[in-house]
Amino acid sequence: MRRRLLALSLSLAFAAAHADEGMWMPSQLPDIARQLKAAGFKGQPRDLAELAKPPMNAVVKVGGASGAFVSGDGLVLTNHHVAFGVIQYNSGKSADGSDRDLIRDGYIAADRAAELPANPDYRVLVTTGFDRITDRILADAKGKQGRGYFDAVDAATKAAVAECEREPGYRCSVANMYYGTDFYLVRQLELRDVRLVYAPPNDIGNYGGEVDNFVWPRHAGDFTLLRAYIGKDGKPADYAPDNVPYVPPAHLQVSTRNVKEGDFAMLAGYPGVTFRHRMASEFANQVQWQLPARVALYQRMIDTIESTTGKNEAARVSYASQVRSLKNSLKRAQGELDGLRRSDAVTVRKADEAAMVAWLDQQPDAATARTDIAAAQAVLDQGMTTRERDQLLGVIASQTQLLRSAITLQRLAYERGKPDAQRESGYQQRDAVLITGQLKQVQRRYAPAVEKALLTELLTQYQALPARQHVAEFDAVFGTTPAQLKTRLDALYAGTRLGDESVRLATMQADAATLAASGDTLLKAAATLQPAILRLDEENKTSAGELLRLRPAYMRALIGFRQSQGRAVYPDANSTLRVSYGRISAMDPRDGVHYRPLTTVQGIVEKHTGAEPFNAPQPLRDAITKGDFGSTAEPSLGNASAGAQTVDFLTNLDTTGGNSGSPVLDAQGRLIGLNFDSNWEAVSASWMFDPRYKRAIHVDMRYMRWLLAKVYPAPHLLKEMNLPAE
Amino acid sequence: MRRRLLALSLSLAFAAAHADEGMWMPSQLPDIARQLKAAGFKGQPRDLAELAKPPMNAVVKVGGASGAFVSGDGLVLTNHHVAFGVIQYNSGKSADGSDRDLIRDGYIAADRAAELPANPDYRVLVTTGFDRITDRILADAKGKQGRGYFDAVDAATKAAVAECEREPGYRCSVANMYYGTDFYLVRQLELRDVRLVYAPPNDIGNYGGEVDNFVWPRHAGDFTLLRAYIGKDGKPADYAPDNVPYVPPAHLQVSTRNVKEGDFAMLAGYPGVTFRHRMASEFANQVQWQLPARVALYQRMIDTIESTTGKNEAARVSYASQVRSLKNSLKRAQGELDGLRRSDAVTVRKADEAAMVAWLDQQPDAATARTDIAAAQAVLDQGMTTRERDQLLGVIASQTQLLRSAITLQRLAYERGKPDAQRESGYQQRDAVLITGQLKQVQRRYAPAVEKALLTELLTQYQALPARQHVAEFDAVFGTTPAQLKTRLDALYAGTRLGDESVRLATMQADAATLAASGDTLLKAAATLQPAILRLDEENKTSAGELLRLRPAYMRALIGFRQSQGRAVYPDANSTLRVSYGRISAMDPRDGVHYRPLTTVQGIVEKHTGAEPFNAPQPLRDAITKGDFGSTAEPSLGNASAGAQTVDFLTNLDTTGGNSGSPVLDAQGRLIGLNFDSNWEAVSASWMFDPRYKRAIHVDMRYMRWLLAKVYPAPHLLKEMNLPAE
Known part of the structure; x- marks a missing residue:
């Protein structure tokens, strides 16, 4: 009995240590419903299970990274650095012959007509199908070895993709899960007309630049708003002036609530590659x-x-x-x-x-x-x-x-x-x-x-x-x-x-x-x-x-073993849609140092030198001095009467390269943050998730709201996103 | 009435903001007894008032900086960097012809006979007199101006010093307080036979070196024990083998209590120069x-x-x-x-x-x-x-x-x-x-x-x-x-x-x-x-x-004005003995970052690279791994059963260059720390004390005790200092 109790307590400790690790396939979430709810999620895990249903189908692949629809008219939120090529493409000579530098100045499209077409190869991909086709992919490989096995899988993959792509407007791929154990056919609607709607100046979007890269505390407003368009026939089309905004099957609602240390957080996106289940x-x-x-x-x-x-x-x-x-x-x-x-x-x-x-x-x-x-x-x-x-x-x-x-x-x-x-x-x-x-x-x-x-x-x-x-x-x-x-x-x-x-x-x-x-x-x-x-x-x-x-023999053993420990196994990252959950988390990077999980505009002023990468624009500094934060201030920080305007926040969410632009949701599924980086101490997380050091860095959506309301105003976009004007 | 209340509340706020500022002459402490007690001091401020009485006469000037007697047999505690010249002087060829490197290896004198003489110009100065002689210094200057005033003060100063130094074994100087307002004759017993008793290896005493200079969190064991000797006739003497340990008029007792954030702390030493009362x-x-x-x-x-x-x-x-x-x-x-x-x-x-x-x-x-x-x-x-x-x-x-x-x-x-x-x-x-x-x-x-x-x-x-x-x-x-x-x-x-x-x-x-x-x-x-x-x-x-x-007209106005605010004025630092009080204090150096005020040996391991300045000696690393901290562990840190072995701590005490080696005392006057540095953000404190950023960095005496008990043992010295063997 004592041994069983000891084993139980060890396995509970083990589970606790790993509670926040995981890049879950949405389809796995019902299996871990209990731990998801225990962590604080207030919705129904089964609602998250389907990639092609809300809210997961609001999460898109954009510019090779992640993003999300944030309005019913195809508005897409992603990182400034993910949309950087689009901003750069629209700099230089403008239509009226004048020079413009949207990297330096940022951009606000006053109306739909002013939204600027992206470079023609820029894409927004909306996942519409995610089907297990393991048997089909492995049918010919069975009994083969080495090069023969490789070629059989390769041929079956190419055939499945070709068949799927017969329907115009779609891009398909086969995702290998658990190192050859399972194969999924991913079908994505390929939106080819993407336009620039709102970008902050580079000195906000990339505040801190290379110096702050991988660094916490961080103070970047690394976000940009794009809009996806389709042809008048409702089908994906190349850019044309008379294309119409794409109406997504679902979109996320930006939160208007407070966000503070310890709050539940959840993230969806397309992490690139991890090696956690290697031998x-x-x-x-x-x-x-x-x-x-x-x-x-x-x-x-x-x-x-x-x-x-x-x-x-x-x-x-x-x-x-x-x-x-x-x-x-x-x-x-x-x-x-x-x-x-x-x-x-x-x-x-x-x-x-x-x-x-x-x-x-x-x-x-x-x-x-x-x-x-x-x-x-x-x-x-x-x-x-x-x-x-x-x-x-x-x-x-x-x-x-x-x-x-x-x-x-x-x-x-x-x-x-x-x-x-x-x-x-x-x-x-x-x-x-x-x-x-x-x-x-x-x-x-x-x-x-x-x-x-x-x-x-x-x-x-x-x-x-x-x-x-x-x-x-x-x-x-x-x-x-x-x-x-x-x-x-x-x-x-x-x-x-x-x-x-x-x-x-x-x-x-x-x-x-x-x-x-x-x-x-x-x-x-x-x-x-x-x-x-x-x-x-x-x-x-x-x-x-x-x-x-x-x-696959190794992976099946691992999955079975974890099951015996009461734990599910997520597949290593492979650029498919994954969900991670956890909370807004402080961090102790080293002896004597404690990182608070929310930064404020005060830090922008502290870092400001007047030279890149710490050259906060005058309107931003003026607005900070003015201190008019309204509904976007966090009351638990700063001075008692006005609170503090937050900028970025830190979570213990499980991310890797490719998660740039991933939406961060609260317990009710409201959009509270936009992932854009991780901390230096987490570089090794591609191999091992260490809960002491693994953190992800997000733009606080309240900072975006404040910029749109008070600094570089875009009241029409706040209205479109169903957000208060200030 | 409302105006008076407002003025009162402003002046209280002002006093609060400045509560921890001050490099007080000991003679001023009875005047600020109320604020000293309010801050947590448990002794009698009047006991601190006299430089030539205990405990202040336990505080000495050593090697141009500060130190304190810590035993009745003339044991002096100061910084490793203050005693560095002594350690260096005794490296190289030893008496028996063998090479030794006390910088690298440290030194433990097994007994009195093994204590090594310092370089002949090294001094320990014990203050025995501190008398106001303003009238004498200014007598001839009265009525003069410019160069004449300068020369009169200069001549009177030289005369007073010459007269005072007529008694052999004493060194005298005139201290100018409040920029010419007051002059004090300082009389110091000059101990010329100083010996090296205990020095940790440089990789402990100067752990972090130039990289960590001015940095918090810090992990240096920057301390060394010396001993002052006098001639058999009881008078100061040059080094001679048959000199005897100097019996100081008083010595400090190293504390055996816990030390944690928020605790009262007080420091005495010889700060060099500040400009706080400049116009x-x-x-x-x-x-x-x-x-x-x-x-x-x-x-x-x-x-x-x-x-x-x-x-x-x-x-x-x-x-x-x-x-x-x-x-x-x-x-x-x-x-x-x-x-x-x-x-x-x-x-x-x-x-x-x-x-x-x-x-x-x-x-x-x-x-x-x-x-x-x-x-x-x-x-x-x-x-x-x-x-x-x-x-x-x-x-x-x-x-x-x-x-x-x-x-x-x-x-x-x-x-x-x-x-x-x-x-x-x-x-x-x-x-x-x-x-x-x-x-x-x-x-x-x-x-x-x-x-x-x-x-x-x-x-x-x-x-x-x-x-x-x-x-x-x-x-x-x-x-x-x-x-x-x-x-x-x-x-x-x-x-x-x-x-x-x-x-x-x-x-x-x-x-x-x-x-x-x-x-x-x-x-x-x-x-x-x-x-x-x-x-x-x-x-x-x-x-x-x-x-x-x-x-002086300006200084008298400032003193009168401060008096009207209910505040005393300390003179700007001038290398005379001063006292500062405050508490063990965390710090928020910048947005999102919080510095804890106590570091632990865990940080030594984290910083260890195997190369200077982060080359923690093997015996130290072994002892950390072993985790046998005994009575020197701080129970509020680390794991619940063993606590954590602290290394250095941070206070808001008011210090500047010259305060190296200053003893840090607790509310009962027990020695809890040894000052050795301040933080980078406090460089400007020579002009202005900003309570948000001004901190001082000290060796935790528990780290010294642990090193002497468990790592480079010197049980005879622990016994001499009346400290537990482990």
Whole structure:
């Protein structure tokens, strides 16, 4: 009895620790109705279950991220940074010939006629179907292995998408849930006429800029209002002046209530990718090798570039963007590593997996499952035997300019030998513009000495690897000793004309035969490397197919084990609609420091320097000084009589990249916030959710209401959203 | 009646806002007994009033800063950074010939015999007398003005000090209180044999180093124990093996109680200098001109040096220290400026002064006082007419190497014409070593191109000043147009041999006649400038004398006005013993961020990187992991059963530079903390105490006790201090 009580209390503690973790498929919410209600949700969980019904169908995919309808006339709320391209597209010369800078000034469309069309490729996607088609996708794959399994799933996916897209105006995709366990056909109405309605000045929308990125406390008004239009026939259409506003099946109501610490909050959106349900060995590899190796490798690459460019100003400029990007990646990798170590992720995941296996061994089908899991582990183990090489070759192919161009040009010629539809994605006709751009960009990003120094660094590391990691073609091209490497690189870069843009662009048109006959040293090297590259691609697809076949055994065991703990399992994020719930939460980032969960306009004044990114516009500062906050003030903050005007707030909601623009709802489903960032301490949440540090950052809808009411007024939009004028 | 009530409530609010401001002379404490008791002090304020009686005579001046006796056998507690020179002095070769690094390793004297003598110039000063001698100091000054007043005060001061120091073993000084209103003779027993007893490793004593300097939350164990010795005859003596521990007249008892947010705290020490009672026009000048001008000037100097050294590595190294020092000064000036603006210091001080003047006008002696105040204001106004020039000439004289050497050498020859005692301080025989060092240092800090560029920048600014700010001798040497300046500087630096160290050192011995005959261009320039420099010195002393005569009228008005508000006035800090009281206080440094007032060892682990300044020693990390905190844990923090081991704590006590090592006492006078730093937001407190931002940072005595009990054990010292063994 004591043991059972102990077990119960442990499992309750465990459940409590994980209460706010989860990117749930809406269809799962009825299954977790009890915990959702216990957390404070006042509605019916089953009302949230269907993607194609209210309120979930008010949540849209927009500009590659998330957003929501906020009026019956197709008004869409998303982040300023998600709509940035639209704002930029409408800056410059305006219709009447005058210059305008909507990034700097913001924009308020006085009426529908003044709403400005977005760039033609900008989309709002409304989900209208979400159907489980696992059997159909796996029908042909059954009994197959490796590459065969991969190809069967790929073919069935393409067929399902093609069939679904037969109806014009829709875009379809197949979502893989639980790593190959389930497949869903997602059907989305594709709205192609999107217009800019209201954007705050960049100094509000992006207040704090890069300095505040990933930072709490935050003070950005990162929101923009767009409107979706359709043709007069009620069907999606390209922009046309006489299109009409799209009437969405549902829209969210912006809240007029107070919002304070501890309140229930819920968020819906399209998180991109997480790795939470990866195997314990993958966690260990990530923390013990992948991230430290990436940090070390990027650091050496940065050092190599910086010491080679040295005092050469032109070279420094050419490589500035690459160095900045490497530093950014390094910083993120270090942040992820620090976070996973802080959370002791490897130990926690390993103990959890061991407990799962112990549970599995008690189940009737344990033997089969253990066989599949062991086989998946073997595939992963096999991959790890060449991880150093794979990392280096990946970087060599992606972080060089001239060598990468040569490899691309050879591959292009090779793929051009196939019908367009069968070409590898990235080398089809529709990719030509992208490749041309890349080949042109080389001119501004290349210096021979730097590329040679970088390759010397990377290939010296490659040469030092044990024989089993070597690839014959690479050895043939670059030699196997530092001395050979130096000779070969000197020869390769002395004998190539690819440094000349016209030569690169002309070569893009050449067929395989012409290329084969080319005397250009780098093109010849790329020709030698190509069979290796194709072979490694093939091996990757084979592994991917095997993992697609084998991981479901692991996932089913995990789901069963969690069920035995009284917990449901959400699938790792894959850019499909998910729901997360939790509350408005303070945070203790480190000893002695406490972050309050709501910021106020006072912080805008404190941060203001008059220079970007802290250049609060005069009208905003005047309005703050005036202190006329009316119904948008939070009475529990600031001075007793007027309260304080909030700006942003912090929740413990479970988010990741792609959740930008996700609506944040209160217990009654009213819109209280707009997600736009997460905190630095949460970078590691893509692998592990640590409730101590995982937070999401939102624009308080009261700040948006105040801006629309008092600072950059748009009374007609407040009226359209059924909101008070002040 | 309503007006009187309003006035009363305003004055109560005012008093409340200032309740924790004040660096009180101990003798003032009985006057503020009521507010001291209201704040929570449980003792008798009159017991604190006498510097030469307990507990105040347990507070000592040590190593130029503060400290306190903590045992009856002369054990002195001060900061690790205050005793750093002693620790450094005892590192290197030890008596037995082995190398030792006490900075790295720390030190525990196993017994008295193992206590290590400090560098011979290290002092512990015990105040034994503090007597008001205003009448004596001002007797001869009465009726005089300007330079005459200055000289009379100077002579009376020197005479009083000489008389007091006739008794061997004492050091005396005269403290000027309230800007010339009162003068006190301070008599201090000078203990010359000081020994190192216990120092933690630098990685504990200076944990966080420069990175954490001025930062909260903080995690340094910035303390060291010394012991004062005297001769067997009971008199102060130089170090001798058979000296005996000094028995202090009193010592403080380290507390064994809990310490938590809101608790009363009190601090005694030797704060250096503040400007709180300067006139409103001086506040305005500081914020509106002095600090912004300093920031701009230093920035241009940094830019000039950096752009001139450019890619010249040798020049960069030569100027690295000067650039670092300029950047540091610039940062502090900017911090002070930001703080004074944040506190709206100019407006607040101006309104306060206006209210004081309105009050003064109701007093019987208003006319005389107003006359003196107006005259003081006129002296300040006169000074401001040449502030741009004075700033530039000051920088030219202090921030150049060769020109400064030439000026020094000429002045030295001039002063050598007088008897040593009458020479200007800085040019006496005892200064020779310092000057030689300076002249030698030039070699490592000089590059002709940089000095010329710096002078071009500074003198171009000087040339642009209006005619009334010009000095004929400077115009004669450097010309009055940029073209002349270039020609003159080229000639000056082409025709000097002062770049040669041997020439500089040889010139140091030359008499005025030899120097007058020198053909060296820079020495000739310095000879031309010298009359101007002497004249400006003279003018400064005249102004100083006038202000010394006139400011007391302002101070008496302020004291009377404050009295009418029910408030006492402490004198601005001047390195004499002061007492401040307040409480352990959290802080809201900016919107959304809350600093808790106690840090714990958990923060040491969080900050630990394994590299300085965050390289927590292994024994410390092991002890933290072990979690055996015993009686030193704070039960209100951490986990419920064990509490948390605190490290540092934050109070709202009023401190400034010089307060390092000040003991922090609880309501019963027990020692709970050791002051060692203040927060960045408080840099501006030298001018204005803003209760929202002014905090002081202390080592929690429980951290010291825990280190002595569990980490680097010294049970004999715990016993000596009457503290539990764990």
